[in-house]
Amino acid sequence: MSRVVKLGKRTRTSIVGVGVLVMLAVGGGVAAARTDGSGNGPARGAQSGATTTTADAAKPAKSTQPGKKPRPSPSPTGSPTTSPAPTPTPSPSAGTDVQIALPGFVPDYRFGDILVDEAHGHIYLTGGKGTSDLVVTDLDGGNVHTLAGIAPGAAGMALSPDGTKLYIAASDQDWLRIVDTTTFALSGQFAGKTDGTMSCPRDVAFAAGQLWVSWGCDNAPAGIGRVDLRSGAFQLNAIGTIDDRLATAPLLATTPTQPNLVIAGETGSNPALVVRFEATSMWLYQQAIRRTDGGSVDQLAITPDGSQVIVPSGAPYYHPALRTSDLVEVHQYPTAPYPNAVAIRDDGLVVAGIDGAYENDVYVFQPGGTTPIATYEFGHLPNQETWAYTLVPGGLAVHGDRIYAITQIPGQSGVVTLRIRDIG
Numbered sequence: 001m002s003r004v005v006k007l008g009k010r011t012r013t014s015i016v017g018v019g020v021l022v023m024l025a026v027g028g029g030v031a032a033a034r035t036d037g038s039g040n041g042p043a044r045g046a047q048s049g050a051t052t053t054t055a056d057a058a059k060p061a062k063s064t065q066p067g068k069k070p071r072p073s074p075s076p077t078g079s080p081t082t083s084p085a086p087t088p089t090p091s092p093s094a095g096t097d098v099q100i101a102l103p104g105f106v107p108d109y110r111f112g113d114i115l116v117d118e119a120h121g122h123i124y125l126t127g128g129k130g131t132s133d134l135v136v137t138d139l140d141g142g143n144v145h146t147l148a149g150i151a152p153g154a155a156g157m158a159l160s161p162d163g164t165k166l167y168i169a170a171s172d173q174d175w176l177r178i179v180d181t182t183t184f185a186l187s188g189q190f191a192g193k194t195d196g197t198m199s200c201p202r203d204v205a206f207a208a209g210q211l212w213v214s215w216g217c218d219n220a221p222a223g224i225g226r227v228d229l230r231s232g233a234f235q236l237n238a239i240g241t242i243d244d245r246l247a248t249a250p251l252l253a254t255t256p257t258q259p260n261l262v263i264a265g266e267t268g269s270n271p272a273l274v275v276r277f278e279a280t281s282m283w284l285y286q287q288a289i290r291r292t293d294g295g296s297v298d299q300l301a302i303t304p305d306g307s308q309v310i311v312p313s314g315a316p317y318y319h320p321a322l323r324t325s326d327l328v329e330v331h332q333y334p335t336a337p338y339p340n341a342v343a344i345r346d347d348g349l350v351v352a353g354i355d356g357a358y359e360n361d362v363y364v365f366q367p368g369g370t371t372p373i374a375t376y377e378f379g380h381l382p383n384q385e386t387w388a389y390t391l392v393p394g395g396l397a398v399h400g401d402r403i404y405a406i407t408q409i410p411g412q413s414g415v416v417t418l419r420i421r422d423i424g
Helices: 241-245
Strands: 044-047 053-055 093-099 111-115 122-126 134-136 145-147 153-157 165-170 175-180 186-189 201-205 210-216 222-229 250-255 258-264 274-278 284-291 308-311 316-323 329-334 339-344 348-353 360-365 374-375 390-399 402-408 416-421
Touching: 093 134, 111 153, 111 201, 111 390, 111 402, 122 153, 122 390, 122 416, 145 201, 165 201, 165 210, 175 201, 201 250, 201 258, 210 250, 210 416, 222 250, 222 329, 250 284, 316 339, 329 360, 360 402
Parallel strands: 153 201, 339 390
Antiparallel strands: 044 053, 093 416, 111 122, 122 134, 134 145, 153 165, 165 175, 175 186, 201 210, 210 222, 250 258, 258 274, 274 284, 308 316, 316 329, 339 348, 348 360, 360 374, 390 402, 402 416
């Protein structure tokens, strides 16, 4: 039997400011103990979680892209800082909401990444261009710690195959930050060019025993490179003729069940190029290439068996599942305008998100299903009246019986809210 969970939305004519976490310096780094990769909707109406009053409010215009920061060295400088751990707020609809400071984050721009580290009991968050922090929470959204200023433009993330290292793309520069997942010790990896211009790494993924790095600054060439993990050598253009066709930095997706498979989707092109290729330690070859039906790719998720990839891109107004062998569409998960996020559980359960104006924000489907078994709508926080919250592009993760969604108030910079909901 389907269970529909709705969290009310409400709007008002002025925005109530959200308190931003105060950053405190902590000497000597973070303690080793557990510190537990489009379109936009029209004016958004909302409904209060406590009443049935509704009111329409125009959605603020998209913010312009933040500028680049001065170029630092990839080597660690200074000690990571931590933020005070805010108490997660129980939601009136059986969930938890945690407001998180992300200095430099611009609403409706491109979010960085969200990643679940089950082995260490962590959720990792990055904010994308203009930000530089790594935020770490436990799986309940508590014990929030911030490693501040460690990766300019902190964007896509990937865990090493053994889970001991977290790699973060520094998209405002030309290197990767490497974080020890036990001690939080920092190191770096160059992933740039030889002509002195920046590469702006956007995403990272492991396949065929190598680390793959997508890159591309604004109004500049883009490509996919790879790092030899034994020598640390970086090859800027690693996929030949595919690199020649990429106009914007892509997101990357891989899966352990097909260790040589890589799916890439452009993040700033409309329509966007989607590429499937296979790689080995000695060579690689292209398998399939296509374009989205409309919009740039906001997130990618491959099914556990590696047979399909779901590609939300703003349009069409559903979540298309493409066969990984040839990128032909084989299924549609009915959602609403405008698809901007997706996550797949290890049993194939699909969690699909949209940048919705009046619709539900998140839809949950059984593998291959056409009717959601649950839906979620995110409104304002308890005892707070603000503009309606929206799901950030690429802001979904799923683990066990929980959905992790990153939401924002349009027009409010520097803060996001982690919404944790039980699937039930």
